[in-house]
Amino acid sequence: MKLNKVRVLHNRCVGPSYYKIGLETGYGMDEVQPGQFVMIQIPGLADALLRRPFSIYRTFGGPSKPQAIEVLYRVVGKGTDRLSYIKEGELLSILGPLGKGFSVAPDSGLVYVIAGGIGMAPLNFLILRLLDKGFDTNKIRLFFGGRSISDAVLMEDLKPVLPNVRVATEDGTLGQKALVTDLAETEIRQTPPDMICACGPMAMLKKIGEMALQYKIPCQVSLEAIMACGLGACLGCAMKNTLAENQYVHVCKDGPVFNLKDFRF
Ligand SMILES: Cc1cc2nc3c(=O)[nH]c(=O)nc-3n(C[C@H](O)[C@H](O)[C@H](O)COP(=O)(O)OP(=O)(O)OC[C@H]3O[C@@H](n4cnc5c(N)ncnc54)[C@H](O)[C@@H]3O)c2cc1C
Ligand code: FES
Structure with missing residues (x-):
């Protein structure tokens, strides 16, 4: 730091x-x-x-x-x-x-990256880093959900380097008119990935967490919280871990990326 x-x-x-x-x-x-x-x-x-x-x-x-x-x-x-x-x-x-970031080993197999809106920001970096480390582009499938075509800019830098991109928007002006979680679930059922990495609104992450548990897929999610210090000192970003009794985490210090193996929200 x-x-x-x-x-x-x-x-x-x-x-x-x-x-x-x-x-x-x-x-x-x-x-x-x-x-x-x-x-x-x-x-x-x-x-x-x-x-x-x-x-x-x-x-x-x-x-x-x-x-x-x-x-x-x-x-x-x-x-x-x-x-x-x-x-x-x-x-x-x-x-x-x-904070703590995503941890994806080079031999992780097929990875589904699921982004909602500005949640694309850390996932853009994740995908670029994986490709930089020689990760096979065909082993990364990006699912992006936005409000409309005005959110297309969020995927702009990945378009030239990533062939497997699925897009859903609320108004259907870009990709399918659907929820990104519905797009992802259809493909999870057909071709279950070896890992899911996700970032976006809380409701989206909750749904992804449920799917990951249902289909037994390792899953890392990046959470958002209102933050003041960013260092674990003010408790402003405390969140309950529902896996354990009376256990709270600091999203800023223990996350923002959490592995669902250890943490539920
Ligand atoms: C770990 C982390 C990473 C983030 N990365 C990005 C990023 O890459 N790009 C980006 O645009 N934003 C990101 N955000 C959200 C960003 O911090 C907020 O949008 C920003 O602090 C809002 O400041 P403001 O003064 O403009 O808004 P304010 O005037 O303080 O609030 C305006 C509105 O934004 C909402 N808001 C404020 N802070 C947050 C927050 N932390 N999360 C969600 N909603 C918030 C408020 O509830 C309110 O509705 C991230 C947040 C976290 C916790
Ligand atoms: S922002 Fe202060 S403890 Fe996390």
């Missing part, structure tokens, strides 16, 4: 309410696990000391090791709105990389 002032390399609008911000960390980012996140302090807010959590979307730059990260974010409130006005060259304070 590092606290650092980072230089903004770019901050561009890539779709309706979607932005990509590139941050030069100045230190090697090759050890970062997909699913880990950074807490960004956004200047100009009344609660400027409270940082906002964002997943790492990809690493890039640097002569031998990547020395920059990119975050893909959606403007949903005052912090992300303010962030969208930050200019190239400005300095931001970030804390991270934080």
